[in-house]
Amino acid sequence: MTNGRKRKVAGSYFVSTLSIALVLVVVGVLVFILLNARQISDRVKQNIGFSIIVKDNVNEAEIKKMQKILETKPFVASSLFVSKAEAAREFKEALGEDFEAVLGYNPLLPSVELKLNPVYANNDSLAIIEKKLLANEIVQEVSYQKSLVQMVNENVQRISMILSIAGIALLLISFTLIRNTIHLAVYSQRFLIKTMQLVGAKSFFISKPFLQNSMWFGFFGSMFANLLLLGGVYFLQKEAGNVVDLMNQHLLITMVCVVTVCGILLSLVSSWMSVSRYLKKDLNDLYH
Numbered sequence: 040m041t042n043g044r045k046r047k048v049a050g051s052y053f054v055s056t057l058s059i060a061l062v063l064v065v066v067g068v069l070v071f072i073l074l075n076a077r078q079i080s081d082r083v084k085q086n087i088g089f090s091i092i093v094k095d096n097v098n099e100a101e102i103k104k105m106q107k108i109l110e111t112k113p114f115v116a117s118s119l120f121v122s123k124a125e126a127a128r129e130f131k132e133a134l135g136e137d138f139e140a141v142l143g144y145n146p147l148l149p150s151v152e153l154k155l156n157p158v159y160a161n162n163d164s165l166a167i168i169e170k171k172l173l174a175n176e177i178v179q180e181v182s183y184q185k186s187l188v189q190m191v192n193e194n195v196q197r198i199s200m201i202l203s204i205a206g207i208a209l210l211l212i213s214f215t216l217i218r219n220t221i222h223l224a225v226y227s228q229r230f231l232i233k234t235m236q237l238v239g240a241k242s243f244f245i246s247k248p249f250l251q252n253s254m255w256f257g258f259f260g261s262m263f264a265n266l267l268l269l270g271g272v273y274f275l276q277k278e279a280g281n282v283v284d285l286m287n288q289h290l291l292i293t294m295v296c297v298v299t300v301c302g303i304l305l306s307l308v309s310s311w312m313s314v315s316r317y318l319k320k321d322l323n324d325l326y327h
Contacts, residue, residue, distance in 0.1 A: 055220055055221070055223075055256050055260075056256050056259050056260045056263065057260070057263070058216070058217075058220040058260075059217055059220055059256055059257060059260030059261075059264075059302060059306060060259075060260040060261070060263040060264040060267070061264070062213045062216045062217055062220075062260075063213070063260055063261050063264035063298050063301065063302050064264045064267050064268060065209060065212075065213060066209065066210065066213050066264075066297075066298055066301050067264055067265065067268040067294055067297075067298045068268070069202075069205070069206050069209050069210075070293070070294045070297045070298065071268065071272065071290070071294050072202065073202055073206060074290045074293060074294065075285070075290065076198060076199070076202060078287065078290065080157070080195045080198075080199075081157040083191055083195075084155065084157035084160035084191060084195075085116050085154055085155065085156070085157055085160075086154065087154075087155055087160050087183065087184070087187065087188055087191065088152065088153075088154075088183060088184070089152070089153040089154070089155055089165070089168075089181070089182075089183045090150050090151075090152055090153070090181070090182040090183065091105075091109075091150055091151040091152075091153065091172055091178055091180075091181055092148050092149075092150050092178070092179050092180040092181070092182060093105075093148060093149045093150060093151070093177055093178060093179060094148070094177055094178070094179045095148055095179075097149070097177045099120075099122065099149070101177055102120060102149055102151065102177070103120060105151065105175065105177060105178075106118050106120050106151050109151065109153065113156065113159075114155055114156055114159040114164065114168055115153055115154075115155070115156070116153075116154045116155055116156045117153070117154040118151055118152065118153050118154070119151070119152040120149070120150075120151055120152075121149060121150045121151070121152055122149050123145055123147055123148065123149050124145070126147040126148070126149065126150065127139060127145045127147050130147060148179065160188060160191070160192070161188065161192050162185055162188055162189055162192075165183060165185075165188060169181045169183075210301075213301075213305065214305050214308075214309070217257075217305045217306060217309050218305075218308075218309035218312065218313070220256075220309075221253050221256070221306060221309040221310050221313055222309070222313045222316075225249060225310065225313040225314055228249070232245055232314060242315070245314065246310070246311060246314045246315075249310050249313075249314050250307055250310050250311060250314075252310070253306040253307055253309065253310030254303055254306060254307055256306050257302035257303040257304070257305065257306030257307065258299070258302065258303055260302050260306070261298050261299040261301070261302030261303065262299075264298055264302065265294075265295045265298055265299065268294065268295075268298065269291065269295075272285050272286065272291065273286070
């Protein structure tokens with residue numbers, strides 16, 4: 040093979056790998072958005088307040104005992120005991136006036152403030168939890184914002200549906216672009232494919248080198264895409280500071296794995312489809 044031919048082949052490989060990498064960057068961005076959207080959704084749901092108002096004549100030891108039991112339940116992410124005195128102090132700070140001086144007593148009741156695990160932050164689950172809590176004789180009332188819970192869940196479902204539709208569309212577009220890239224690489228070898236078939240070579244034997252090359256295209260393309268994505272995430276985190284945590288190790292590893300798998304699989308499928316296309320054609324059709 041002449042030096043010019045080698046440079047041409049190397050250039051073709053580089054262009055194919057770069058094209059796949061740029062497509063996979065779009066896939067990676069989508070995966071990153073989906074993963075962080077789920078994390079943000081869980082964070083919002085965890086901040087939904089759930090207050091257990093305790094009767095006035097219950098001593099602190101009994102309330103803390105109930106709190107300890109609640110902390111073992113799967114629906115509880117965290118809990119906080121608020122005594123009558125603490126409730127009064129917080130209310131005074133919010134109100135800006137000393138209501139105890141006016142009333143002559145503290146009418147507020149002690150409570151246990153719960154933060155929920157995201158999976159239980161829906162009205163159906165909360166209704167069951169509320170019923171169980173009210174069965175406890177020391178509990179006077181259970182308070183949470185039903186309208187807020189419903190609104191959060193509706194918005195999460197709406198956003199998830201939009202992102203899912205966008206994800207499917209982008210994945211199809213990505214597959215089409217990668218398929219076209221691989222097809223161009225196979226196109227230059229169409230006569231070789233047909234020649235091997237005419238001398239009796241099996242389909243898998245003919246496809247094997249093309250599949251291997253496409254796998255490497257996908258792998259190196261995904262590695263380049265992951266470097267660009269990780270660099271982008273690092274830059275965004277640097278700009279955002281402590282406002283939001285984008286450098287979540289689990290999410291980044293998931294993103295890298297998804298991009299790598301997509302790169303290899305989409306390239307393999309595209310290569311198989313392109314080679315099969317030329318195997319099915321007549322020799323005369325290859326000139327068109």
